[in-house]
Amino acid sequence: MWFYIIPSLMLGWSLGANDAANVFGPPVASRLVSYWKAVVVSAIFTVIGAVTGGAAGLHTIGSLSSSNVVESSISVLGGAISVIIMTILALPVSTSQAVVGGILGIGLLKGSVNWGVLWKIVICWVTTPIGALFFGFVVYKITAPMFSRIKSIALQDKVLVIMTWVIGAYGAYSLGANNVANVTGAFVGNLLTVQQAALIGGLAIASGTLTYSKKVMMTVGKKIIELDHFSSLISIFAEALTVWIYALIGVPVSTSQAIVGGVLGAGIARGTNLADRKMLFRILFGWIGTPVVAGVISAILYILI
Amino acid sequence: MFFFGKKESGIINNFMKHLDAVEETLETFREFMDAYLDGREDSEELALKTVEAESKADRLRRETETMMYSGAFLPNFRGDLLGLIESVDVIADRAETVARLVNLQRTQFPADIRGDIRKQIGVSIKTYKALKRAIKKMFEDVEEAAKCIVETENLEHQEDDIEWELIKKLFSLDVDRAVKLEVREIIGLIGDIADLSEDASDRVEIIILKRRV
Numbered sequence: 001m002w003f004y005i006i007p008s009l010m011l012g013w014s015l016g017a018n019d020a021a022n023v024f025g026p027p028v029a030s031r032l033v034s035y036w037k038a039v040v041v042s043a044i045f046t047v048i049g050a051v052t053g054g055a056a057g058l059h060t061i062g063s064l065s066s067s068n069v070v071e072s073s074i075s076v077l078g079g080a081i082s083v084i085i086m087t088i089l090a091l092p093v094s095t096s097q098a099v100v101g102g103i104l105g106i107g108l109l110k111g112s113v114n115w116g117v118l119w120k121i122v123i124c125w126v127t128t129p130i131g132a133l134f135f136g137f138v139v140y141k142i143t144a145p146m147f148s149r150i151k152s153i154a155l156q157d158k159v160l161v162i163m164t165w166v167i168g169a170y171g172a173y174s175l176g177a178n179n180v181a182n183v184t185g186a187f188v189g190n191l192l193t194v195q196q197a198a199l200i201g202g203l204a205i206a207s208g209t210l211t212y213s214k215k216v217m218m219t220v221g222k223k224i225i226e227l228d229h230f231s232s233l234i235s236i237f238a239e240a241l242t243v244w245i246y247a248l249i250g251v252p253v254s255t256s257q258a259i260v261g262g263v264l265g266a267g268i269a270r271g272t273n274l275a276d277r278k279m280l281f282r283i284l285f286g287w288i289g290t291p292v293v294a295g296v297i298s299a300i301l302y303i304l305i
Numbered sequence: 306m307f308f309f310g311k312k313e314s315g316i317i318n319n320f321m322k323h324l325d326a327v328e329e330t331l332e333t334f335r336e337f338m339d340a341y342l343d344g345r346e347d348s349e350e351l352a353l354k355t356v357e358a359e360s361k362a363d364r365l366r367r368e369t370e371t372m373m374y375s376g377a378f379l380p381n382f383r384g385d386l387l388g389l390i391e392s393v394d395v396i397a398d399r400a401e402t403v404a405r406l407v408n409l410q411r412t413q414f415p416a417d418i419r420g421d422i423r424k425q426i427g428v429s430i431k432t433y434k435a436l437k438r439a440i441k442k443m444f445e446d447v448e449e450a451a452k453c454i455v456e457t458e459n460l461e462h463q464e465d466d467i468e469w470e471l472i473k474k475l476f477s478l479d480v481d482r483a484v485k486l487e488v489r490e491i492i493g494l495i496g497d498i499a500d501l502s503e504d505a506s507d508r509v510e511i512i513i514l515k516r517r518v
Contacts, residue, residue, distance in 0.1 A: 031380040144518045151446040230518045
């Protein structure tokens with residue numbers, strides 16, 4: 001039976017390798033903190049987040065469509081394959097949207113989709129970047145004058161380093177709490193208990209962060225650090241706060257879309273508009289394209305198997 | 306400065322020592338020029354002392370640069386500091402160049418402008434001292450540093466006026482054209498002390514602006 005969760009472990013590993021960048025990318029890319037310390041802290045707090053805050057999301061994904069272990073495994077495999085294909089094609093991809101698409105693909109064939117849960121998920125997706133934008137803007141407006149009051153450069157640096165660790169740990173916690181449902185949520189009720197799903201999912205994400213996150217961290221980090229250290233930290237905080245709120249509500253959302261919202265919000269607050277059409281396209285594609293691709297793949301797999 | 310780490314404190318201490326060494330070079334240069342303009346015999350010795358003081362500043366700069374790569378301060382600030390210390394160091398280089406040139410060429414300063422040259426040197430060194438205060442304040446209080454930057458700019462403008470008046474006066478004198486050209490070159494190099502101080506203060510300003518949120 002445990003064989004069926006291998007796609008979940010793959011997906012969790014890829015999620016950890018990709019999404020840790022949204023938490024520690026900017027400070028690692030700008031060498032504010034070392035890569036190894038960052039990934040160890042990130043891995044630890046991801047597992048803590050998954051185990052202590054992941055239950056609500058796990059329940060939501062578990063109830064999106066009634067399925068047996070085989071169907072759940074195919075759904076997650078469909079999600080995982082679509083993540084890999086879209087990453088290779090350099091298309092915007094979110095694990096949250098891919099997994100939901102994967103589950104929907106089979107759910108639609110069987111006619112077992114819980115539409116109420118689906119609408120709740122879609123609304124949360126749409127409000128993720130908007131919420132992070134709002135938080136990025138408000139938090140920046142509140143904290144920037146406080147930070148400006150620090151007159152000494154050395155003290156400013158110390159505060160930035162402390163903020164990096166606190167916000168990074170919180171971001172990793174939120175990532176674990178929110179995204180663990182993508183990894184093992186499909187098996188809740190048919191193979192795993194919520195606690196088992198949380199621990200296995202959290203460890204799978206942490207393994208990806210620990211073993212393969214450097215490249216993405218550098219790429220994503222350098223893009224975000226076009227903002228100054230302070231603004232990029234506020235963006236990460238806005239992302240973490242948004243994702244954490246959705247963890248409480250129990251809906252897995254995209255950290256990549258949340259960080260985009262956070263960067264935009266902090267950017268607008270400091271008088272820089274960083275939005276462009278490409279960014280808007282990537283977000284829209286994440287909402288529509290990713291679940292459609294994942295749904296089609298998992299439906300094909302389901303028919304074939 | 307209790308909140309600095311050991312590495313940071315070490316670098317700041319060395320940075321301050323370097324600023325002092327540059328000031329010492331400038332002050333020795335002033336003594337040399339006074340002695341030279343007065344026709345005193347100890348001018349040669351003072352020219353050598355200026356060269357030695359500049360070498361000391363150079364050593365301190367290299368030491369500080371090496372320390373900076375030990376991981377103190379945030380990486381982007383390290384680069385800024387490196388650029389700043391280099392830009393301060395060239396001020397001492399310029400004083401040394403003038404001392405060497407004047408001593409080697411045995412430049413003949415017309416008596417009518419000697420007082421003005423002393424005044425120009427005085428304002429140039431004052432400009433450097435304002436820069437030094439700006440850098441010291443940069444570590445402690447960025448707003449105070451901004452005031453010192455304005456002071457540096459004002460002094461540089463003052464030096465510029467003195468420099469042009471001096472050149473005008475020089476060319477109105479009845480002396481050999483070759484002497485005029487040689488002295489004009491020296492006046493320009495002395496003016497560089499103030500110009501380079503202002504350039505370095507621009508760097509301090511950029512460091513502060515980059516940190517503004």
